[in-house]
Amino acid sequence: MVETNKDEFRRKCPNLWNEIHGQNSTLKDLKIEEMQIDKFRGHTPNAIDYLRRCERNEEAERTISYLLKKGEITPEYAKKLCRQLKEKGIRSFGPKKEDGYYLKEAGIE
Incomplete structure (x- = not known):
């Protein structure tokens, strides 16, 4: 050089x-x-990210069960999420993340 x-x-x-x-x-x-x-880059979705993709409370319940079964969340956190879901509904976790959410947020799409 x-x-x-x-x-x-x-x-x-x-x-x-x-x-x-x-x-x-x-x-x-x-x-x-x-x-x-x-x-x-390097962002790993958490339970809330997954729940924000759900349309209905039933989907969210299945998601929480799955995350608990896989060890992604603790039983205590699962109970907290279920309680919030039951009392406040699915949108209490934030607005729905539509397809392409991360691309739009990054200004690519």
């Missing part, structure tokens, strides 16, 4: 220098886009 100092680079490649360091840098815009795309 060829080494060069900042002043020499600025003198030899002024347009590239301005693009990298300028106010209207498309490189900066690209970095912001990458950050938005990576917003959910």
